Amino acid sequence: MTAMTATTPAFVPFPASMLRLVPDSLDIAALSAQMTVLRRRVRGGQHVYRAGQPFRALFFVHAGFLRRSVATADGREQVTGFPMRGELVGVESIGSGHYTVDVVALDDCEIIELPYPAVLDACAAMPTLQGALTQALAQELRRDQYWMLTLGTLNADQRVAAFLQDLAARHRALGFSASHFVLRMSRIDIASFLALKHETVTRALSHLAAAGIIAVERREIRIACAERLGRCAGGAELARCAA
Amino acid sequence: MTAMTATTPAFVPFPASMLRLVPDSLDIAALSAQMTVLRRRVRGGQHVYRAGQPFRALFFVHAGFLRRSVATADGREQVTGFPMRGELVGVESIGSGHYTVDVVALDDCEIIELPYPAVLDACAAMPTLQGALTQALAQELRRDQYWMLTLGTLNADQRVAAFLQDLAARHRALGFSASHFVLRMSRIDIASFLALKHETVTRALSHLAAAGIIAVERREIRIACAERLGRCAGGAELARCAA
DNA sequence: CGCCCCATTGAAGTCTTTCAACGCAGGTGG
DNA sequence: CCACCTGCGTTGAAAGACTTCAATGGGGCG
Structure with missing residues (x-):
């Protein structure tokens, strides 16, 4: 039950190249101007976070492919998505106190850790950032509903x-x-x-x-x-x- | 193709009784202190909004039961939820410019219309309100994923x-x-x-x-x-x- | 009063699952 | 270096679950 099953994290300046990668998601470049972000490598098969761990940060996928899944006590499990580069991971757990899903790297990934308190501060200081986060959440909702439609029909x-x-x-x-x-x-x-x-x-x-x-x-x-x-x-x- | 298929809207002061109804959703009472809200009655069978209409407002359900559904051009349709009293409707359409789903009243409903620009202003003036909105979105995401699990397993x-x-x-x-x-x-x-x-x-x-x-x-x-x-x-x- | 939609139930049909077997690729250890 | 083992992917055949088709009854609304 290690806190984070990932390889050596390290503080790094934020790559400007990421800006173009998130057209309709979060404006990460603006965020990086406001806060210190943390870059991490996650090897294939390792968890970015596990359900039940205390919620501390959002994660921006800089490279690689991930799998997100929910599970129940009685052993049922459901994959709910495959986040990839340019996507924000962890938003589903906001406000719940702990992570509610598992996120696993499918191959070697590079992710940017965004401590949530710092995200909140940055949002307060930058209204457009807050709007972008809200839109990212809403877009995620639309995507889930699209898949409900697909699976249901x-x-x-x-x-x-x-x-x-x-x-x-x-x-x-x-x-x-x-x-x-x-x-x-x-x-x-x-x-x-x-x-x-x-x-x-x-x-x-x-x-x-x-x-x-x-x-x-x-x-x-x-x-x-x-x-x-x-x-x-x-x-x-x-x-x-x-x- | 009427803009809003509902009965006579009217400006009203916000009912204080609603506060307890939204324990983990939006703090509507606080919102009402910041902005003028609009109360509307919607009869059973009528739409609160339709997919494709310009996005203008969120809706807080004060009484009644609703049905939310997505549809495709080729006629497929999927019900994605049944909002009821105390829930916020329309959040899935934030940032899309137009509503992306249909919301219909299943019986006579009373809903509070919250014009989105006013919501944004109120959020900017009141950080806790912004946090509550974000949490409401995240909670909606968790709920969708719970149903994906249920339907999938x-x-x-x-x-x-x-x-x-x-x-x-x-x-x-x-x-x-x-x-x-x-x-x-x-x-x-x-x-x-x-x-x-x-x-x-x-x-x-x-x-x-x-x-x-x-x-x-x-x-x-x-x-x-x-x-x-x-x-x-x-x-x-x-x-x-x-x- | 009549019509239409909703709900229910049976029987046949279809699609997906289950069970089983096999091949292939990668990793481990002899 | 090769044998072995394990997990993944593929395919067939039988079984099962859900759907489709059909018929009936009840209730609400015009």
Whole structure:
């Protein structure tokens, strides 16, 4: 039960390059002018924080991929998202006193720790920063509701298509290829997120591949036709996809 | 396409009684000291706001029950929650420029309209208010993630049990009976929220009733054994419930 | 009074899950 | 260096859960 399962933290000046990475999220550059931030490396498999630990800071993802999950006392677990570069982690725990979810690094990550008291001070001194934080929270709410819609109205193949489409869009937003990328998470993680079983995820990927929409080789994904993928995710081309 | 499908709005002084109703939500009483609020009555079936309308205000529910839902262009729809007295509605649309969901009154409601620019001014003048708003947003995030967990890990009977349990707890928090209440929403609404079909919801209610855990008569619910209901929702007593 | 929507229940059908087996890749230790 | 082991991914077949289709009854509203 170590406090933070991460490697050597160190105080560093804040990288200016980050500004462009958060178009509609928090204005981290402005924040860095107000407070001292803490950079940390987290190796794949290690926790950024665990549910139950005292809430102390928000985390800005500077590099890498993470998995966020909630669990219950009776052993049920649900992946609720896969934060990546440019996203703010920990906001769901504000006001609860302790972290309410687990956040684990899927690969080696670099994260910026923002002690929450300092965030509050900075917000008080800088109204636009406060507004940006509020917007980041609201955007997170919209995203959750989008996924509730997706999980509630689409079948297995469509959900997987929507998942890939979302991943592609987020890769593009970061300057990566939207048509060729590597899944950082296991089939089991994807299945939990999409409320399916891992075999079903595998089958859905096989269906999409058989339809010529994507190419799959273990965790390597190549999107052959983004438009057809989008139609699958939207519900239109479903019948054809499943065949 | 009327701007707001509601009955005659009117400026009113803010009711002090509301203070106790929002223990961990926004401190509305403090807000009322800072700004002029607008009270509105909304009849059952009418919209508080519609997706796509320009975002102008948040709404505090003073009385009544509402349904919040998201929809897509291709006709899919998902109920994302049932706000009731003491809750803040509209926060999911902050920063988006327009409302992103539909909010409909399930019965006659009384809501307090809080123009967003005035909310921002009040927050700037009152740091604790800003903190309360942030906490309300974070709490909403936690709630969404709780439902993702519920929908992702429980079967139909368990989901319905969890839904009833949640409703009971919220009724109790408002001073209503937690063991005897009336569902304000249709089976179809419940089904959409729980990612099921309405027949399945009906069957689940019948199962719970057959097990002696609840009594159902159309929309009237009587909880015979809250403890067993909780075990159903938690996953333990599932086998017995389903039988 | 009649209509329509909501709720309920049964039976058949479909989709996802469960169970099982197999191959592959990476890490460990002999 | 290779054997082994373990976890991940894939696929098939059977089972199960939920959905779909259909029919009926009740209640509210015009």
